[in-house]
Amino acid sequence: MKPFVYITRKLPEEVVTPLREKYEVKMWDKEDVIVPRTVLLEEASKADALLTMLSDQIDEELLSAGEQLKVVANLAVGYDNIDIEAATKRGVTICNTPDVLTDSTADLTFGLLMAAARRIVEGAEFIKAGQWKSWSPLLLAGYDIHHKTIGIVGMGSIGSTVAKRATGFDMEILYHNRSRKMEVESELGATYCSFDELVERSDFIVCLTPLTAETKDLFTRDVFKRMKKTAVFVNASRGPVVNEQELYEALKEGDIAAAGLDVFDKEPIDETHPLLTLSNVVAIPHIGSASIETRMKMMNLCVENIDLILSGQEPKTHVNK
Structure with a gap:
């Protein structure tokens, strides 16, 4: 079976296509609504990789549910929404999107x-x-x-x-x-x-x-x-x-x-x-990096990091190295 990637917010299809070509991909279908916690927990329990937003809490509960989880790619520079210690203990790689924004x-x-x-x-x-x-x-x-x-x-x-x-x-x-x-x-x-x-x-x-x-x-x-x-x-x-x-x-x-x-x-x-x-x-509504060019770079970096980890390689931006 192909590794399973879950994306917690609707992203442009051209960003997601490289993942669809190699992996099973499922994506939350709303651009401006946070994925419900129950849905996130259910999908995380099956996922090899998560592409998350700053509004998604990646905590002990979620990480323990994601038994086969290998990587969480966070669409942000900050990662205060992620329990880094718990992720590291479970061998889950955490990636962010520095520099490009x-x-x-x-x-x-x-x-x-x-x-x-x-x-x-x-x-x-x-x-x-x-x-x-x-x-x-x-x-x-x-x-x-x-x-x-x-x-x-x-x-x-x-x-x-x-x-x-x-x-x-x-x-x-x-x-x-x-x-x-x-x-x-x-x-x-x-x-x-x-x-x-x-x-x-x-x-x-x-x-x-x-x-x-x-x-x-x-x-x-x-x-x-x-x-x-x-x-x-x-x-x-x-x-x-x-x-x-x-x-x-x-x-x-x-x-x-x-x-x-x-x-x-x-x-x-x-x-x-x-x-x-x-x-x-x-x-203003948390739009610090919200230019079209920069947000596309951030999304593409998340996709690239997920692909690298699932391919057995080192990601570009490894938070808990």
Whole structure:
């Protein structure tokens, strides 16, 4: 029998064809609906390979059900949805999609920064609502980006690329990371500093840190109070690194000026979420890597990794090597 591959979201047929030519493939038939847990568990129990989304929980329960599972290819850079220790213990290879989405996510992150600072979304809604009656000196006035200080929390490949974008705006670049990045310091003039110093000095605080036990709820009301009142906060990493209720209170009470958010604690968020009631919040639905070119590269990399593992070879991006 051919190895069985289960794909947890509907993907373009041209992406899936290389797998269909060699393996038995089954795919969840909806693009925008999460595969039900019961279905995922049932399919995993038969699968040699899973191609998963960030919204799929690959935990102890699922891994123990997948007795013949060899590989999980996650359509994301992050893999906080996967119990890496449990997978490693069972000899299941975990793959992700780094590098191919770095530039696209950095573009989106900087765009979110600009939109929040210059009130672009607010302005677009203002004019659509017929509220523009005349030109006014301070109508929807936001904050300049050029010659300001950007603080990047999490200087991985995406953080480094955001820093590169910042040089085009003549920004001072601060960063905080688990380890110093000497190449970023030498090439881009970035300065390593403590988290506290970054928070207090930066005009723009950009969160790109992975979600870990140490970074969960990293940004609290106390942290926001130590930022400049004119500061703009951007989160393009993972929602749980921010205490959302305390961010809401900080924005509402004027502790900081604005926020740009691509990720949330629970996704998708409800349209009644308190943060969505604030005009100084630009919220988008976790689309950091969502360009057509990049998403296709991510899908193709997942397919390639699955094929390599099922063919007895080393995958291109092996998380738990």
